[in-house]
Amino acid sequence: xxxxxxxxxxxxxxxxxxxxxxxxxxxxxxxxxxxxxxxxxxxxxxxxxxxxxxxxxxxxxxxxxxxxxxxxxxxxxxxxxxxxxxxxxxxxxxxxxxxxxxxxxxxxxxx
Amino acid sequence: xxxxxxxxxxxxxxxxxxxxxxxxxxxxxxxxxxxxxxxxxxxxxxxxxxxxxxxxxxxxxxxxxxxxxxxxxxxxxxxxxxxxxxxxxxxxxxxxxxxxxxxxxxxxxxxxxxxxx
Numbered sequence: 001x002x003x004x005x006x007x008x009x010x011x012x013x014x015x016x017x018x019x020x021x022x023x024x025x026x027x028x029x030x031x032x033x034x035x036x037x038x039x040x041x042x043x044x045x046x047x048x049x050x051x052x053x054x055x056x057x058x059x060x061x062x063x064x065x066x067x068x069x070x071x072x073x074x075x076x077x078x079x080x081x082x083x084x085x086x087x088x089x090x091x092x093x094x095x096x097x098x099x100x101x102x103x104x105x106x107x108x109x110x111x
Numbered sequence: 112x113x114x115x116x117x118x119x120x121x122x123x124x125x126x127x128x129x130x131x132x133x134x135x136x137x138x139x140x141x142x143x144x145x146x147x148x149x150x151x152x153x154x155x156x157x158x159x160x161x162x163x164x165x166x167x168x169x170x171x172x173x174x175x176x177x178x179x180x181x182x183x184x185x186x187x188x189x190x191x192x193x194x195x196x197x198x199x200x201x202x203x204x205x206x207x208x209x210x211x212x213x214x215x216x217x218x219x220x221x222x223x224x225x226x227x228x
Contacts (some may be wrong), residue, residue: 032213034212047218051216052213091214105155
């Protein structure tokens with residue numbers, strides 16, 4: 001069982017917006033602004049999409065945004081495109097003996 | 112541009128050992144911490160180990176503590192993962208990733224480790 005909880009799947013139609021949640025505890029998501037998000041296409045390495053809760057790396061579309069409230073972080077993708085399909089993982093720094101943890105992953109399907 | 116290239120994966124019997132390498136380019140290796148992250152077939156990502164930029168501190172997931180050792184050679188821009196006492200549940204693609212703060216900003220293509228008799 002992953003330390004961070006994500007929905008197994010989400011879906012949306014092209015042009016719509018979707019949100020993926022990532023729920024942890026006060027020892028990780030809620031305690032630090034160190035949540036990051038990764039997109040992974042089948043057979044490929046993950047790619048950083050959001051870091052430190054809200055920041056977008058250079059080259060990542062501004063259709064991707066991050067936020068946090070309490071122990072839950074969220075990734076929102078607006079104006080869904082077919083190329084957004086894939087698996088999304090959240091990660092957080094933690095104060096436990098495992099300093100970094102991932103969520104179980106969310107499969108995004110663009111209908 | 113930043114590149115990370117893993118090697119050393121393969122098939123090994125339970126109880127065996129393997130040493131993974133990750134050669135990097137495109138950034139100043141001795142200024143950044145580095146991680147290993149793995150992904151079992153059809154499963155999610157699991158953080159494995161971290162080493163500080165100078166090798167002074169190392170951290171491990173409970174699942175590999177005492178069996179895996181992370182190290183680096185800053186003169187050769189290379190990260191290593193020595194894996195001993197391998198188990199079937201260690202079967203995964205192993206990625207080396209560059210650390211920036213508390214996130215993983217660049218990833219290698221991964222190397223597959225299969226533990227099977």
